[in-house]
Amino acid sequence: MxxxxxxxxxxxxxxxxxxxxxxxxxxxxxxxxxxxxxxxxRYAVRMLGSRExxxxxxxxxxxxxxxxxxxxxxxxxxxxxxxxxxxxxxRTAGTRRxxxxxxxxxxxxxLLGASEEHPAERAAWREELERALQRLDADQxxxxxLKHVEELGxxxxxxxxxxxxxxxxxRVKRACERLRVLLHEVQGG
Amino acid sequence: MRCKVAEETRDPFIDQIADELRRPVRLDxxxxxxxxxxxxxxxxxxxxPDRQPRRPWIVxxxxxxxxxxxxxAAAAALVGVIAIGAWQLRAPDQVQVATQLIGVGDLVPxxxxxxxxxxxxxxxxxxxxxxSISVVGEFNDWDDDSTSLMxxxxxxxxxxxxxxxxxxxxxxxxxxxQRVTDPTMPQVSSxxxxxxxxxxxxxxxxQ
Numbered sequence: 496m497x498x499x500x501x502x503x504x505x506x507x508x509x510x511x512x513x514x515x516x517x518x519x520x521x522x523x524x525x526x527x528x529x530x531x532x533x534x535x536x537r538y539a540v541r542m543l544g545s546r547e548x549x550x551x552x553x554x555x556x557x558x559x560x561x562x563x564x565x566x567x568x569x570x571x572x573x574x575x576x577x578x579x580x581x582x583x584x585x586r587t588a589g590t591r592r593x594x595x596x597x598x599x600x601x602x603x604x605x606l607l608g609a610s611e612e613h614p615a616e617r618a619a620w621r622e623e624l625e626r627a628l629q630r631l632d633a634d635q636x637x638x639x640x641l642k643h644v645e646e647l648g649x650x651x652x653x654x655x656x657x658x659x660x661x662x663x664x665x666r667v668k669r670a671c672e673r674l675r676v677l678l679h680e681v682q683g684g
Numbered sequence: 685m686r687c688k689v690a691e692e693t694r695d696p697f698i699d700q701i702a703d704e705l706r707r708p709v710r711l712d713x714x715x716x717x718x719x720x721x722x723x724x725x726x727x728x729x730x731x732x733p734d735r736q737p738r739r740p741w742i743v744x745x746x747x748x749x750x751x752x753x754x755x756x757a758a759a760a761a762l763v764g765v766i767a768i769g770a771w772q773l774r775a776p777d778q779v780q781v782a783t784q785l786i787g788v789g790d791l792v793p794x795x796x797x798x799x800x801x802x803x804x805x806x807x808x809x810x811x812x813x814x815x816s817i818s819v820v821g822e823f824n825d826w827d828d829d830s831t832s833l834m835x836x837x838x839x840x841x842x843x844x845x846x847x848x849x850x851x852x853x854x855x856x857x858x859x860x861x862q863r864v865t866d867p868t869m870p871q872v873s874s875x876x877x878x879x880x881x882x883x884x885x886x887x888x889x890x891q
Contacts, residue, residue, distance in 0.1 A: 521723060528716050533708055540709040550712055557719045559825065566829055583826040586876060624704055634876040643702040657828070657863050658878070671698050678701075 513570035638666035812839035821854025853880035
């Protein structure tokens with residue numbers, strides 16, 4: 496593998512790094528991976544409910560993006576382009592998992608995140624929240640995460656998912672309603 | 685029917701949920717290393733022969749499966765050919781007899797890997813007046829940029845893909861935006877609410 500040479504590139508723009516990778520400096524891609532791993536890893540974990548599945552989907556997305564990098568028409572907008580690839584990978588992983596087992600997946604490490612400093616009640620609330628999230632239909636979960644967690648606009652969501660804005664709004668609305676019911680059930684005992 | 689959904693206002697309960705879900709998650713500390721290692725791994729299925737030009741069949745590596753009897757017969761015939769070749773000047777008619785002993789029919793070419801051989805499947809969509817069509821499905825991880833159909837005659841769009849035998853869900857994307865199913869194939873409802881077409885790719889029947 497070609498290693499990154501020369502000056503540090505940690506602060507370079509996505510477009511500059513993409514250009515370096517396309518010029519043969521494969522090692523520069525590590526900067527891209529490090530830059531987006533946390534943000535998109537979070538989305539994958541929330542979407543799939545399992546750290547293992549999320550890491551697999553995220554790794555596949557990074558590899559697929561690398562192999563298609565020449566097709567990234569706007570390298571300065573690498574992030575949304577990559578997000579679309581990841582969302583597709585999560586859909587595929589979710590479909591495969593859905594066939595394997597229809598129950599939600601629990602993964603304490605993924606669900607609790609960095610939880611050492613938090614009291615048990617807080618951890619329990621998080622676990623219930625993740626359970627509720629995984630009980631949503633996949634399309635509603637996807638729409639909810641994109642809208643409320645990733646804070647995307649509906650137009651961007653439509654580009655990523657290939658679903659119309661009206662349908663996305665409906666999915667978000669239903670996801671909110673369903674979460675409210677599920678979590679009130681928990682809180683109400 | 686169009687459903688009118690109001691733009692949602694801020695909801696403290698939903699905000700609380702979103703804040704919680706925005707917390708960072710832990711990934712494998714070796715994750716970056718694994719990704720960089722994976723970049724050098726070969727692709728599993730060569731779905732895009734146009735990106736990686738196929739070598740001519742004459743120089744492509746082949747594996748042949750030979751039954752023990754056929755191998756013995758072939759070896760014997762080869763020895764016979766060599767032996768008879770040595771006698772060619774004196775007995776040219778025997779060479780012709782010996783080459784016919786090789787059991788060519790027993791030599792079965794197989795794929796280079798232990799997996800089921802790839803099968804060529806043709807996707808075709810009929811509609812005039814389109815600028816582009818791509819096919820997305822489980823075989824290309826729903827990547828809407830990777831697999832474009834070609835308009836081979838007005839309104840006839842097609843592409844042939846090398847797929848492993850199996851059942852695949854897929855859709856077509858018209859003009860880069862509109863997702864549709866294949867009207868000629870069965871449909872299922874996906875987990876994301878939209879219908880998908882389904883195709884079964886059967887293994888190649890041995891000749």
